[in-house]
Amino acid sequence: MSSTARTRAVGGVLVVGGLLAGLLLTGGADGAEAGRAAPDGLPHTGIEVSPGGCGRGWRHPRPGLQVFDLHNTSDTAAEVYLKNPADGSVHGEVEGIGPGTTRQLRVRLGRGAYAFMCLPDDAHAVTGPTVRIAGGGPPGPAAPPVTEHDLIPPALAYQKWVAKGLDGLVGRTGRLRDALADGDRAAAEDAWLSAHLAYERLGAAYGAFGDADGKINGTTAGLPDGVRDPAFTGFHRIEYGLWHGRSTASLRGPATALADAVKALRDDWAEARMEPADLGLRAHEILENTLQFELTGRTDYGSGSNLATARANLDGTRAVLARLRPLLVTRYHELPALERKLDRAQELLDGFRRDGHWTPLDRLDRRQRERTDAVLGDLVERLASVATLCDARRTV
Numbered sequence: 001m002s003s004t005a006r007t008r009a010v011g012g013v014l015v016v017g018g019l020l021a022g023l024l025l026t027g028g029a030d031g032a033e034a035g036r037a038a039p040d041g042l043p044h045t046g047i048e049v050s051p052g053g054c055g056r057g058w059r060h061p062r063p064g065l066q067v068f069d070l071h072n073t074s075d076t077a078a079e080v081y082l083k084n085p086a087d088g089s090v091h092g093e094v095e096g097i098g099p100g101t102t103r104q105l106r107v108r109l110g111r112g113a114y115a116f117m118c119l120p121d122d123a124h125a126v127t128g129p130t131v132r133i134a135g136g137g138p139p140g141p142a143a144p145p146v147t148e149h150d151l152i153p154p155a156l157a158y159q160k161w162v163a164k165g166l167d168g169l170v171g172r173t174g175r176l177r178d179a180l181a182d183g184d185r186a187a188a189e190d191a192w193l194s195a196h197l198a199y200e201r202l203g204a205a206y207g208a209f210g211d212a213d214g215k216i217n218g219t220t221a222g223l224p225d226g227v228r229d230p231a232f233t234g235f236h237r238i239e240y241g242l243w244h245g246r247s248t249a250s251l252r253g254p255a256t257a258l259a260d261a262v263k264a265l266r267d268d269w270a271e272a273r274m275e276p277a278d279l280g281l282r283a284h285e286i287l288e289n290t291l292q293f294e295l296t297g298r299t300d301y302g303s304g305s306n307l308a309t310a311r312a313n314l315d316g317t318r319a320v321l322a323r324l325r326p327l328l329v330t331r332y333h334e335l336p337a338l339e340r341k342l343d344r345a346q347e348l349l350d351g352f353r354r355d356g357h358w359t360p361l362d363r364l365d366r367r368q369r370e371r372t373d374a375v376l377g378d379l380v381e382r383l384a385s386v387a388t389l390c391d392a393r394r395t396v
Contacts, residue, residue: 042067042106047116049097050074055116055128061109063136068105072097078120081145081393082107085115085130088395089142110139119394143331145393151276154323159274161319162205166266169198173262176238177255183248188255192242193305196235199262200309203289203316204282208274212265216258219299227301234258236301243302280390283320284383286313291376297361304360310376311349317383318342324390331389338382345375 038044042065048056049072058068070080079095082105091114092107116128172195179188199217206213216234223229227240233254241251290313293299294306321328321338328335348371352359364372 038067040067044069046071047080048073049078049080049116049118051118051120051123051126053128054118054126055131058116058129058131061114061131061133063110063133065106065108068107069102070094070097070105071102072099074120075099076120076123078118079394080105080119081117082114083117083127084139084142085113085127087144089144090393091140091142093393108140109133110137111135112139125394125396141333143389145395146280146327146331146390147395148277148392150327151279151390151392154327155274155276155279158204158279158320158323159269159272161323162202163266163269165198165202166262166269169195169202170259170263170266172198173255173259177252177259180238180248180251180255185242185248188248188251189242189303192235192238193303193308196239196305197308197312199235200312201316201319203286203313204279204320205274207278207282208272209265212261212268215261216265219301234261236299239303240301243304277392279320280324281387283317283324283390284380284387286317286320287376287380287383289313291373291380295361295373295376300361304362305358306361307349307352307372308358310372311346311353314342314346314349317379321386324386327390328386332385334382334385338379338386341375341379341382345379348372348375 043062044067045060046057046069048054049070051074053073068082072078077096077098079093080097081093082091083089084091091109092105094103094105097103111133113130113132115130117125118128119125172191176188176191176195179191196217209216214234217236218232218234219236220226220229220232223231226232227237232240235258237254238251238258240246241254290310294310294313297306299309300306321342325335332338352364
């Protein structure tokens with residue numbers, strides 16, 4: 001876990017964190033009720049974070065949007081959850097509250113029961129007193145915490161899916177190697193696209209591929225000699241050669257190296273272990289990387305296939321979500337909307353493929369570019385909630 005303080009939006013609840021400069025708590029006093037005006041115009045409540053006084057200071061509960069100033073009076077760092085004490089559903093959380101420091105938890109509350117849970121580093125969790133809010137509207141969204149144990153079954157299921165994908169990838173890179181050996185440029189271009197998209201669909205596994213990912217799908221980023229650098233290998237090396245007039249004979253070596261690297265990855269995958277806690281984050285990162293690299297054209301080495309890659313990344317995102325769905329259906333109320341947005345993005349991207357050919361990114365007009373950026377950007381925003389909900393949490 002990063003030592004940097006992080007805050008999350010749980011189930012759509014707004015949670016904002018940061019240092020609260022100059023706050024002085026005396027016995028866990030409620031800052032707003034003590035007469036200090038908050039610059040943000042919201043009511044503030046000072047809450048103690050410690051094993052012996054977790055949640056102390058919340059004496060006058062109120063509904064609505066508000067800020068809790070979480071002050072760690074202990075000698076060890078801690079994270080804090082605001083939860084429903086009956087079922088453990090989390091309304092908001094703040095991580096990385098160092099000794100003697102304060103972080104803010106901004107949240108909207110309604111009728112119901114609430115309690116703070118303090119989780120000191122290397123110590124058992126402590127739950128503070130239950131506080132009840134009688135007035136106001138219904139409580140905001142909350143989600144039961146996902147533990148690492150919960151994530152093991154979907155991670156194992158995803159690893160099996162990747163194994164099947166690697167089997168298919170071995171065959172596709174073999175066909176690319178053979179087409180180049182035969183000197184058939186048209187067949188090689190078709191085989192290159194088929195193999196590259198098959199690899200791109202495995203997006204959530206890249207972190208477990210290690211150095212193999214750089215050999216298979218690396219770019220010229222950081223290479224001093226660019227496309228002429230000996231370390232420039234894999235799909236994009238072959239792409240550059242195919243679409244920049246290099247002879248098929250000159251690409252036989254890189255294609256053989258690619259096929260060998262893919263086969264080695266496939267053979268090693270049975271011993272690989274994905275980190276279960278990373279699966280939800282990867283669901284978000286796949287399309288985040290699509291926006292950063294594919295929709296900017298940074299990974300185009302001549303084939304003009306960025307939109308095809310974006311479409312493959314969409315498939316990769318769906319593959320992760322399918323394995324996480326049993327956890328999400330009871331936690332993420334916006335899941336049906338997310339699935340509709342995925343369908344919309346798929347329809348949009350499929351529209352850029354005509355007669356078996358994908359429209360190059362630079363052939364899109366301004367309206368098409370803006371719409372594509374907007375649709376994929378909206379998905380990235382929604383998938384951030386999936387990453388948040390599937391971040392493994394402590395419960396003891």
